[in-house]
Amino acid sequence: MPTHTRIRPFNTRETYPEQNLDNDLCQAVVAGGVVYLRGQIGQDLETRESVGIGDVTAQAEKAMANIAMLLEEAGSSLQNIVKVVVYLTDPRYREPVYQVMGRWLSGVFPVSTGLVVSALARPEWLVEIDAIAVLSSASPAPSTGEEV
Numbered sequence: 001m002p003t004h005t006r007i008r009p010f011n012t013r014e015t016y017p018e019q020n021l022d023n024d025l026c027q028a029v030v031a032g033g034v035v036y037l038r039g040q041i042g043q044d045l046e047t048r049e050s051v052g053i054g055d056v057t058a059q060a061e062k063a064m065a066n067i068a069m070l071l072e073e074a075g076s077s078l079q080n081i082v083k084v085v086v087y088l089t090d091p092r093y094r095e096p097v098y099q100v101m102g103r104w105l106s107g108v109f110p111v112s113t114g115l116v117v118s119a120l121a122r123p124e125w126l127v128e129i130d131a132i133a134v135l136s137s138a139s140p141a142p143s144t145g146e147e148v
Contacts (some may be wrong), residue, residue, distance in 0.1 A: 004031040007030055009025070067129065086127065087115050087127065
């Protein structure tokens with residue numbers, strides 16, 4: 001039976017205390033040699049505080065830093081990203097967000113999808129980036145997190 005490693009499990013009661021939610025989620029899942037990341041936003045993963053309020057560039061930087069950190073925790077890296085999906089709340093944010101992503105993903109060449117949406121989960125969030133990566137060939141699946 002295959003196992004899935006869940007990185008940074010959490011419950012939405014803690015993440016969204018102002019909303020009546022109770023969902024068990026995680027920031028990343030490693031399954032079958034693939035790392036699936038939850039969409040990342042301008043939020044500190046340790047404190048759950050929003051960062052870069054009103055500044056899409058700062059939010060994109062934090063989202064990409066979160067992605068890099070989560071991939072490392074999962075036994076992968078930015079170099080192993082195969083797909084990114086970008087959600088923007090305003091089409092004018094495309095250029096600054098893609099400039100940030102371009103710096104972080106220089107030479108990686110993932111496939112990419114970009115969407116403009118009316119809103120994200122919190123009104124202060126302007127951009128959300130999710131990614132799929134493969135495990136690093138030199139790194140086994142992590143033993144941290146919760147295995148299922």
